Amino acid sequence: MRAPSSELPVVLDRVSFKTGETTIIDRLSLTMAPGAPTVIVGPNGSGKTTLLRICMGLIAPTDGGISWGGRQHAAMAHRAIVFQRPVMLRRSVAANVAYALARAGVARRARVAHVDELLARVGLLDLAPRAARRLSGGELQRLALARALARDPELLLLDEPTASLDPASTRRVEEIILMAAKSGIKIVMASHDLGQVRRIAGDVVFLARGALCEQRSADDFLNHPTTSEAAAFLRGDLVI
Amino acid sequence: MVSSNPTLVAIVRLSLAVSLTASLIAAVVGMPLGALLALTRFPGRAMLVVLFNAMMGLPPVVVGLAVYLLLSRTGPLGTMGILFTPAAMIMAQTILIVPIIAALTRQTVEDLWFDYRDELNAMEVGPARRIATLLWDARYSLVTTLLAGFGRAIAEVGAVMIVGGNIDGFTRTMTTAIALETSKGDLPLAMGLGLVLVGIVLAINAMAWAARLWSERQAG
Ligand SMILES: Nc1ncnc2c1ncn2[C@@H]1O[C@H](COP(=O)(O)OP(=O)(O)OP(=O)(O)O)[C@@H](O)[C@H]1O
Numbered sequence A: 001m002r003a004p005s006s007e008l009p010v011v012l013d014r015v016s017f018k019t020g021e022t023t024i025i026d027r028l029s030l031t032m033a034p035g036a037p038t039v040i041v042g043p044n045g046s047g048k049t050t051l052l053r054i055c056m057g058l059i060a061p062t063d064g065g066i067s068w069g070g071r072q073h074a075a076m077a078h079r080a081i082v083f084q085r086p087v088m089l090r091r092s093v094a095a096n097v098a099y100a101l102a103r104a105g106v107a108r109r110a111r112v113a114h115v116d117e118l119l120a121r122v123g124l125l126d127l128a129p130r131a132a133r134r135l136s137g138g139e140l141q142r143l144a145l146a147r148a149l150a151r152d153p154e155l156l157l158l159d160e161p162t163a164s165l166d167p168a169s170t171r172r173v174e175e176i177i178l179m180a181a182k183s184g185i186k187i188v189m190a191s192h193d194l195g196q197v198r199r200i201a202g203d204v205v206f207l208a209r210g211a212l213c214e215q216r217s218a219d220d221f222l223n224h225p226t227t228s229e230a231a232a233f234l235r236g237d238l239v240i
Numbered sequence B: 001m002v003s004s005n006p007t008l009v010a011i012v013r014l015s016l017a018v019s020l021t022a023s024l025i026a027a028v029v030g031m032p033l034g035a036l037l038a039l040t041r042f043p044g045r046a047m048l049v050v051l052f053n054a055m056m057g058l059p060p061v062v063v064g065l066a067v068y069l070l071l072s073r074t075g076p077l078g079t080m081g082i083l084f085t086p087a088a089m090i091m092a093q094t095i096l097i098v099p100i101i102a103a104l105t106r107q108t109v110e111d112l113w114f115d116y117r118d119e120l121n122a123m124e125v126g127p128a129r130r131i132a133t134l135l136w137d138a139r140y141s142l143v144t145t146l147l148a149g150f151g152r153a154i155a156e157v158g159a160v161m162i163v164g165g166n167i168d169g170f171t172r173t174m175t176t177a178i179a180l181e182t183s184k185g186d187l188p189l190a191m192g193l194g195l196v197l198v199g200i201v202l203a204i205n206a207m208a209w210a211a212r213l214w215s216e217r218q219a220g
């Protein structure tokens, strides 16, 4: 385990995000504390991606405030994000990880060993010299994880990291995520896969139409949803 | 005729030297300029983009005339004394193709930036590094951009004619020689020169193509 984090807890205080007339995130208050992964659940378009971008500090709330470890304008240095559709640089697999390490301030001499270690961690060592843009979906997702881990984050934000993967690839990605969580990294992950919620989540944040409906332990959420939106989502109904 | 003629060799060599040098200088100036234009937002940017796009069609004789006025004895740069030298020709061709390289680079980099923006922001990549990263990752497209600039430089006659003066053995290029031989009525020689010119342009493009294929296989 690492020293107490400077990024946590992440506290959102009545955060709204609007573009023009539309409200994408609606007065959302939320605390994400150290510990087991937090999974953000919600139907398509409910604002999961937008919420993760706000948590990364890539976009600022139009209303309300967010703080990381009590600081409002914390640098991103100890956070990392894997986007819903990760984009790799037009370079080799190894070069993509090396690039992230360099941007994170790792000295050139230390990088080579570090690249190998990260690629081994996600099972991509064999593909190190391959062109990153020609990886399969599952390989790409694991490379994106390696690149995010290169930042040595305390807070790791993942946007539906297994959305288009087959069961075996999903398992591999989940293993990497659980390993990262075990090493003390706080995982905040968007998903609408309830099986995944069961396997990974410590607590669940349920969003509908940009508003927070529930934040509870995964067991509670799955077995005893309190809001009608969450109950409908769990039944597989449309949540409008 | 082609290989045995020392004058011809000198003409080809000068043409290549002038246009390649101009292309290189224009790349060093135009590519970062294009990238900067792609990444920054400031008032008047749209006008500048349109201006550069329009300047891609700048008539070579006009550029030649402008550089001529600049370099003539009474012009602002007259004291340099480089009018009617290869240096003046390089200067004119550089000015001619910087807009092409900047405009095409801007488009390429802007498209790539759209792709990379989120990831580079999430890695906290600073402005200078951003430009370097985008230019490097766009390198295959930028080779084509460079070739477009070089093609325009080696093919133009108006600018080098005016600022070089078409002096035999000193500033005579393939295009100015073709123009001269045609006007003197030596059509076979003009034709021969024309074929050499087309052959050289083809060869350079073929080499660039091969290099691109090879390196693309390495890096994707
Ligand atoms: N920059 C933007 N401008 C306008 N609308 C936006 C913008 N970003 C997101 N939206 C809209 O906000 C809503 C929420 O988007 P978001 O991507 O956060 O949802 P999501 O929960 O991640 O959906 P999914 O499960 O499909 O990934 C969507 O209706 C989307 O179209």
Ligand SMILES: [Mg+2]
Pocket (backbone or CB within 6 Å): A048, A049, A050, A084, A159
């Ligand atoms: Mg999303």
